[in-house]
Amino acid sequence: MRSQMLPSVVPSDEEYVRPLVPMQHDKPASHPQKVHISAVGTLGMGITWVTDDWSAPSVAEYRTSPGKYSASEMGYCTTYQYLSNAIHHMMIGPLEPSTTYYYLGAPPPPPTTGSATRYGMAGDELSLRTPPANLPIEFAIINDIGQTKWTASTLSQIGAAGDHNMLLLPSDLSYVDMQQPLWDSWGRLVQPLVSAQPWMVTEGNHVKETLREPPDYATPCRIVAYDARWCMPHRESGSHSNPNLSYSFDATGSGAHIIMLGSDANSGEGSEQREWLRRDHGCTNYAHQGEGEGMRKTMESLLYEACVDVIFASHVHAYERFDLVPVTFWPGINVSISIGPNSYFGHGRLRIVDERRAVWTWHRNDDEHATVSDEV
CATH class of the missing domain: 2.60.40.380 (Purple acid phosphatase-like, N-terminal)
Known part of the structure; x- marks a missing residue:
């Protein structure tokens, strides 16, 4: 285990806030x-x-x-x-x-006849590039990324390494905050990476909106833009608790089972999301959880009971890792010891080597360079 975590630092407003990255579209109307x-x-x-x-x-x-x-x-x-x-x-x-x-x-x-080219x-x-059929597999992990120069440099660092098989984004993709044109600029910003390797995502509070859709145009639809733009495999995993919010999939056959939980979906006792999780998590060895203290309280016990190996939670704008220390009275339950928090931008990488070994690294964003500041 190696850690080079800096002391907990909250950057000043001038350091934290960076302007949006302008991304214009200048291609023909039929151009994807x-x-x-x-x-x-x-x-x-x-x-x-x-x-x-x-x-x-x-x-x-x-x-x-x-x-x-x-x-x-x-x-x-x-x-x-x-x-x-x-x-x-x-x-x-x-x-x-x-x-x-x-x-x-x-x-x-x-x-048509006489046309010079089809395309x-x-x-x-x-x-x-498709993921491997068997372990090892490597995930890049980011969340709350928005679309500032910090975003651009972090994405550049992920792309420069080029050795991950899939990216997981726990929540808050574009930070539109009800400014719909920002979905367009964010989509252009991330396209070089997300068109080349699969991104598996779920929503967050910064992608909610108050758009009103048919049939009555009366009830606000909180995630209509996300739901229309990002299709995740919820049907394939048998999840019906609000489309695109909760789903699961196997990344490498049976070697890595991923669960994505949507914090905007009801997670209380008897809810569709909770009942789906009960059915799904019997074979779980890797999971992801969205933000929300209420969600943690209602779902954490199910994840512990399933002996989930890793949980990634988003929403808090700081890197923090909890050491997992086995206790003797129940081998599947762990005691958490906090490391961090640290308010630097960056990304994580999880490499699952085999059924017994995995390596986690946190790459702090130091503008031009990504510095490994935590490893376990």
Whole structure:
């Protein structure tokens, strides 16, 4: 175990607040933007993008060789009150593990006679890497990232390392705070990373809003934008406790089972989320929990009973780790000893080596460099 944690420091307002990163879109209306991918089961990958042109098809073509597309999938498009453009969703697969796929979103219809090229107005060719079928696997972990220069430098540090298989984001993606255009700028900011390796996310208090949707336009829909833009595999995991908030998946066969719990969903006794967790966590060895003291009180006992190995909680803007010390009266329960908190920006990495070993590192953001300041 190694720790180089600095004393608890709260940066000044001038140090903490950095301006938003401007991200403009200057491509044609049919050009896919805000492209992101997520894992669906162990063999599929969900792809989402936005086009300003509603006539652009919800089609993705993919192949293991660049520029040569022999497989395609048809999806669907949707929108919500704020948007006038189309959000395209689809799933491709089955895919081979640990394999690079090249893909092209929203290709135009086949050319008419005399047309020179099929892909004249299509999007950029992108590539993604599927997770491994077996351990080891490495996760990059961030939360409450927003879209400032701190965000950009942290994402740059994650991308420069380039050795993680999947990213987990416990909550608070874009920090829109009901400013809907910020969803667009954030989507463009994160696209280089989230279009290449799957991001598994859930909501947070900074993505809630008061939009009112059909049929009555009377009841505020707290997560309509998140729900429309980010499709997570809740149906595949049998979760019906508010779509996209709570779900689970296996990252490497049975080697790493991930549970994502949404703090905006009811977690009290008898709630759908709690009952789903009871059904799901019998095989759990890795989990993630959203923010909320009330949620902790109602869900913590279930996670302990399942002997969950790791819990990542978000919302508090400081890095803090709790040492887990086994006690003799119940081997599955641990006593927590606090390390931190530390208010520096950064990201974490969890490498699950095998069924008995894992390595956790915390990479503090020192502007141009990521410094490993905690390891266990």
